[in-house]
Amino acid sequence: MTWQLFSLLVQASGMTILISTISILVGLGVAILLSAARLSHLRVLHGFTALFISFFRGVPLLVQLLLLFNLLPALGISLSGFATAIIGLSLCTAAYQAENLRGGFDAVPKGLIESADMAGFSPAQTFLRIRIPIALRLTFPALVNEAILILKASSLVSVVGVIELTRMAQNLSASTFMPVEIFASAGLIYLVINQVVAAIGRYAERRLPGMGQAAR
């Protein structure tokens, strides 16, 4: 195991971080839309979100990604592997994040909504300014946890041809015949990234204003 091989792995981990970060954020956006749909008065939307969440939590991510990579071309949509990987990871994490957020939205005290009502906020303003910020704070630890899960799950996009950390490790392993060193190094890099994310999460959690009260 040379320094050169290791630096190739570190470079590839940039792709892992990039894909994971974009997917977490896009997934969060979709999860908020799903939450809005669930809080709306339209029954159709309730059914749709329930089905969406059940499917993306019920099917292995590997199968979801393979399905997406074969489905999009069949529908005449041609996207890069990178874009398709992000769509796949985003949809999957959105389902999990929506479940996390559900707990957060349910935990927003009713009185905070009433005080927004009395202050003249419209339902949309209440959702954007009161419900979302409080629900996000309440579920912030779950979001950090989900970020770590997605960082690990992003290894699956190697299967559909995106050159990220795991795929680079596979390629190097095949060409150097040093699978032990290379996969162990890849594992170490994942471990370090995840520890860093967890540490940032703990730091940010302490810095989030008003956490103590929101938790009441």
Place this chain on the structure above:
Amino acid sequence: MNFDIGVILAKGPQILSGLGVTVLIWIAGTFLAAALGFVIATARHYGGPLIGAVLAIPVEVLRGTPFLVQIFLLYFGGPYIGITLDPIPAGLLGLSVYGAAYYAEIFRAGYQSVPPGHVEAADCLGFSRGQTVLRILLPEMALIVLPPSVNMAIILLKETALLSLITVPEMTLTVQAIGSQQYAFLESLVVLALVYWALVELAGTLGRLAERYFSRYRLALK
């Protein structure tokens, strides 16, 4: 677009054999993972700070790295360090060890959730240490660890799909192979997704039934 799911369904017996391997590896792997996790958690709980610190390392490493990397290391790297395993044993071992790390955390939380007063009360009443563990600690823990354990079992069910990548002839590998043979790859993936979905929903329903059953038991305890 030509979409014919029938050509996949016609291979029913083959799909069932893949399903059988998936379910067997899943159930065996979950039991082994839970058992190993319980041993680790117990050792960490009673073993003092040194054992606790030493055992924390593999748990954190396994929880901090992707399952895919772990099984690649085991299956492709294993022969270089004297561990040569066929796909099925390798898959079973990989799944069990991976799951054990998560179950160790679940049981650790379980141990911590039992109020010390309950154990002290048993001590005062003259229970031996073994009796305290068997009659007080474990029954109380069981109620607490059940929901996360069910959840973890479902995660492991989905993780078995990754074993197709080290050529374990489970459902994902089998159905994809049928798809290639029949030139119906998309169809095969749709069938695959639906079967997993049904399986996960079924496992989830069973888990909820078990939780309801045990929560009745908890009420009776009060």
Place this chain on the structure above:
Amino acid sequence: MTRPTPAISVVNVSKSFGQTEVLHDISLDIPAGQVSCLIGPSGSGKSTLLRCIAFLEETTSGRILIEGQPLGFSEQDSGYRARQSRAQTRAVRANIGMVFQQFNLWPHMTALGNVSAALKVVRKLPKAEAEARAMAQLTKVGLAERAHHYPSQLSGGQQQRVAIARALALEPKIMLFDEPTSALDPELTGEVLTVMRTLAAEGMTMVVVTHEIGFAASVGTQINFLDQGRLLFSGPPEEVFRKPRPQRLEQFLDTYIDRGASMLA
């Protein structure tokens, strides 16, 4: 001679939760500038009545008029009650500020953020102007130097004063107080009651659900006694606290006599 329109009119209001009737045919006029106190044992319906006045609860029948305008429902000629549009409800509600028992400050905003939020979001004032107005209200309740604290960093009494400032910032004609001191430690009630006294002295129309009989007796100009969903008595404090009193009111006041004894002499 025409009488001026009352700030609040409650007309034949009843309210049921399922089979349970919590308000029974209540009619009450609250003229502008009055400090109207709702007293009564817990479960008497006084908080529900206040919440109906704010349209946080829907009445089962009857009407609520704010400054002569119906709130929540508009009466049709046929007698059928039609739900108002949100915009109508919001327009009528703009006359009302509300202070809750649990303060209900938004935990993710500072005191200044809480007070200025509606000015920015609802009234669309520029940030600087909204914050200047908010600061003025915080100064009024004596919390200017706490403007940048989050609710979790404030005592209960301070939180409630911020909540009052938040309601006042929208310049309502009427202030509703739902047991504003019940969630506070006894030593913190004084600071909140002082702010409320100042407000009353300025001529604000106030409706106060309270257990503070002393406050009701000294600041209240209209005392309403509710029991089991019925308005048993309504009148100026001199009448309420003059003996002999109706038996139910006598029993109720007896339980509170230690808290406001000097006022009731």
